[in-house]
Amino acid sequence: xxxxxxxxxxxxxxxxxxxxxxxxxxxxxxxxxxxxxxxxxxxxxxxxxxxxxxxxxxxxxxxxxxxxxxxxxxxxxxxxxxxxxxxxxxxxxxxxxxxxxxxxxxxxxxxxxxxxxxxxxxxxxxxxxxxxxxxxxxxxxxxxxxxxxxxxxxxxxxxxxxxxxxxxxxxxxxxxxxxxxxxxxxxxxxxxxxxxxxxxxxxxxxxxxxxxxxxxxxxxxxxxxxxxxxxxxxxxxxxxxxxxxxxxxxxxxxxx
Amino acid sequence: xxxxxxxxxxxxxxxxxxxxxxxxxxxxxxxxxxxxxxxxxxxxxxxxxxxxxxxxxxxxxxxxxxxxxxxxxxxxx
Amino acid sequence: xxxxxxxxxxxxxxxxxxxxxxxxxxxxxxxxxxxxxxxxxxxxxxxxxxxxxxxxxxxxxxxxxxxxxxxxxxxxxxxxxxxxxxxxxxxxxxxxxxxxxxxxxxxxxxxxxxxxxxxxxxxxxxxxxxxxxxxxxxxxxxxxxxxxxxxxxxxxxxxxxxxxxxxxxxxxxxxxxxxxxxxxxxxxxxxxxxxxxxxxxxxxxxxxxxxxxxxxxxxxxxxxxxxxxxxxxxxxxxxxxxxxxxxxxxxxxxxxxxxxxxxxxxxxxxxxxxxxxxxxxxxxxxxxxxxxxxxxxxxxxxxxxxxxxxxxxxxxxxxxxxxxxxxxxxxxxxxxxxxxxxxxxxxxxxxxxxxxxxxxxxxxx
Numbered sequence: 179x180x181x182x183x184x185x186x187x188x189x190x191x192x193x194x195x196x197x198x199x200x201x202x203x204x205x206x207x208x209x210x211x212x213x214x215x216x217x218x219x220x221x222x223x224x225x226x227x228x229x230x231x232x233x234x235x236x237x238x239x240x241x242x243x244x245x246x247x248x249x250x251x252x253x254x255x256x257x258x259x260x261x262x263x264x265x266x267x268x269x270x271x272x273x274x275x276x277x278x279x280x281x282x283x284x285x286x287x288x289x290x291x292x293x294x295x296x297x298x299x300x301x302x303x304x305x306x307x308x309x310x311x312x313x314x315x316x317x318x319x320x321x322x323x324x325x326x327x328x329x330x331x332x333x334x335x336x337x338x339x340x341x342x343x344x345x346x347x348x349x350x351x352x353x354x355x356x357x358x359x360x361x362x363x364x365x366x367x368x369x370x371x372x373x374x375x376x377x378x379x380x381x382x383x384x385x386x387x388x389x390x391x392x393x394x395x396x397x398x399x400x401x402x403x404x405x406x407x408x409x410x411x412x413x414x415x416x417x418x419x420x421x422x423x424x425x426x427x428x429x430x431x432x433x434x
Numbered sequence: 435x436x437x438x439x440x441x442x443x444x445x446x447x448x449x450x451x452x453x454x455x456x457x458x459x460x461x462x463x464x465x466x467x468x469x470x471x472x473x474x475x476x477x478x479x480x481x482x483x484x485x486x487x488x489x490x491x492x493x494x495x496x497x498x499x500x501x502x503x504x505x506x507x508x509x510x511x
Numbered sequence: 512x513x514x515x516x517x518x519x520x521x522x523x524x525x526x527x528x529x530x531x532x533x534x535x536x537x538x539x540x541x542x543x544x545x546x547x548x549x550x551x552x553x554x555x556x557x558x559x560x561x562x563x564x565x566x567x568x569x570x571x572x573x574x575x576x577x578x579x580x581x582x583x584x585x586x587x588x589x590x591x592x593x594x595x596x597x598x599x600x601x602x603x604x605x606x607x608x609x610x611x612x613x614x615x616x617x618x619x620x621x622x623x624x625x626x627x628x629x630x631x632x633x634x635x636x637x638x639x640x641x642x643x644x645x646x647x648x649x650x651x652x653x654x655x656x657x658x659x660x661x662x663x664x665x666x667x668x669x670x671x672x673x674x675x676x677x678x679x680x681x682x683x684x685x686x687x688x689x690x691x692x693x694x695x696x697x698x699x700x701x702x703x704x705x706x707x708x709x710x711x712x713x714x715x716x717x718x719x720x721x722x723x724x725x726x727x728x729x730x731x732x733x734x735x736x737x738x739x740x741x742x743x744x745x746x747x748x749x750x751x752x753x754x755x756x757x758x759x760x761x762x763x764x765x766x767x768x769x770x771x772x773x774x775x776x777x778x779x780x781x782x783x784x785x786x787x788x789x790x791x792x793x794x795x796x797x798x799x800x801x802x803x804x805x806x807x808x809x810x811x812x813x814x815x816x817x818x819x820x821x822x823x824x825x826x827x828x829x830x831x832x833x834x835x836x837x838x839x840x841x842x843x844x845x846x847x848x849x850x851x852x853x854x855x856x857x858x859x860x861x862x863x864x865x866x867x868x869x870x871x872x873x874x875x876x
Binding site: 179181182183184185186190194197198199200201202203204205208330359360361363364367368374393399400401404 | 436437443444445446448449450452453454469471484486487488489490491492493495496497498499500501502503505509510511
Binding site for chain 3: 249274281310323380
């Protein structure tokens with residue numbers, strides 16, 4: 179008698195994805211799909227696809243989906259969740275989408291406390307358009323628009339979204355995980371599960387930032403990319419929980 | 435006894451499973467699959483301990499696992 | 512200088528530098544990513560400034576700031592990004608600032624596709640942002656022409672104190688052709704000094720009034736005068752900046768083709784095929800889309816019995832052709848859209864169908 183213990187989740191289509199070999203988008207898609215299955219909300223989940231490598235995410239998940247214009251997924255999520263609060267709404271965004279053009283939208287969605295879940299895939303580069311600098315690109319990292327390496331004097335330092343959003347007064351669930359190794363992916367799945375659970379319970383806004391590899395645009399094989407992520411990105415983007423709705427509030431201390 | 439299956443045509447030859455396996459029982463084939471990649475294949479099924487690290491790390495859900503009899507859970511997933 | 516084989520996007524970047532533009536603010540979008548990538552390496556070499564903005568909205572405001580400070584500035588984007596820039600462009604036109612914009616058109620609407628199209632003609636020439644302003648729009652059909660027009664664009668922008676747009680498509684952005692940058696190029700307009708720019712007012716002793724770069728005029732009469740001033744500029748453009756080219760119009764012909772950009776190259780191939788089988792056809796290629804060569808198209812159509820407009824859209828320039836002809840000749844249309852391209856065979860085939868009476872004329876009434 180045999181029992182299948184690891185299989186394709188139902189919330190994922192069986193089509194082969196277009197992602198590059200070793201791209202952790204595939205891992206993150208699967209983690210989200212597994213959580214959706216385990217929480218039993220697949221039939222009322224609506225996702226929002228970004229502009230970026232995961233622009234075709236609507237082909238890979240088997241839930242209803244919206245396409246959003248570049249960076250505007252949190253605004254689209256707001257529109258959906260406020261119209262149909264019974265739906266479980268998640269936005270799936272890359273670092274160009276969320277941290278560059280969409281910076282205004284994500285801050286305000288988090289600040290209004292929209293009860294949606296945002297999965298933020300941070301691979302420190304623009305993937306789909308061919309490897310340009312992202313707001314999350316590391317200092318010194320070579321990209322097609324920083325051919326001599328990102329110079330903080332000209333382009334600033336990388337932005338830490340989990341920390342930034344965690345300073346908002348409005349309660350939220352903000353965590354950062356990684357998908358570069360299976361051990362980290364398992365931990366990240368827990369963050370994603372808690373994030374969706376908060377939405378189901380109607381508690382607060384939730385965002386899980388997932389550090390991700392981009393072997394193609396980093397110019398290294400997948401396993402080397404995982405090592406680079408561990409060595410270079412994790413020290414700058416520490417993993418863990420940054421904000422939880424049951425913490426003390428962050429209201430400014432009264433004067434005098 | 436855990437049993438893993440690599441669906442070779444889903445595999446994109448990224449070799450993450452090879453690195454992830456603590457028993458080092460996965461290797462890369464010298465043949466190419468329908469997509470043109472050298473695909474991963476199980477070299478020593480007998481020594482599989484059912485940790486699922488290969489399944490978890492595969493971006494293409496190319497590896498599935500079944501158990502016959504007892505399964506040991508090394509971590510929550 | 513010798514000819515060099517260059518990718519269109521990269522040639523556009525190099526042309527801007529040759530025109531004395533040392534400031535670029537833009538954002539990645541397919542199919543023009545090579546412009547910012549090329550300039551990110553090249554501008555530091557010439558002491559210039561490259562900024563990858565956080566979005567096209569931000570980029571359109573960065574160029575507004577740079578232009579108001581008196582420097583030559585370029586931004587490039589593709590259709591959805593140009594949509595994002597519309598508010599900024601309206602401000603730039605209302606504030607009478609010179610900027611050069613390049614739209615490497617891709618298929619739309621919405622996220623659309625990344626393959627070439629000409630479906631932003633209306634956006635460039637008629638609409639775009641809010642208010643009564645126009646862009647001077649130039650449409651190249653080759654990389655060499657793109658390079659030449661881009662350098663002229665900086666002079667025209669400075670002269671008219673208006674944004675100038677180079678309307679190219681994904682083919683020009685992505686293909687490679689031999690390009691020559693002329694060493695002895697002269698400006699195409701006589702350029703006054705930029706004493707309107709906000710560069711730091713030295714006080715009453717300064718030889719210019721204090722600069723306020725602004726498009727807000729709360730008093731209605733004042734705003735009317737301002738709009739009339741802008742309108743007068745556009746009329747001056749209509750008198751002096753018409754650009755077009757004609758092919759085979761010195762012969763007798765029955766059919767006139769009207770096309771712009773790379774589509775005109777496809778049509779010139781069709782002209783050769785048609786000539787070989789005895790069909791008498793000519794072509795007029797508008798290069799300035801605003802100001803549109805209305806009189807020139809009308810004149811070229813006089814010798815013809817039928818006029819066909821070919822575009823990579825569902826029909827946008829055709830409306831200007833209709834305005835031009837005012838019903839004096841029947842107009843027919845052939846368009847491909849979504850990123851599909853027309854071929855010379857296809858165009859020649861459609862011309863034959865038109866001559867045989869198998870094609871529907873385009874009429875609004």
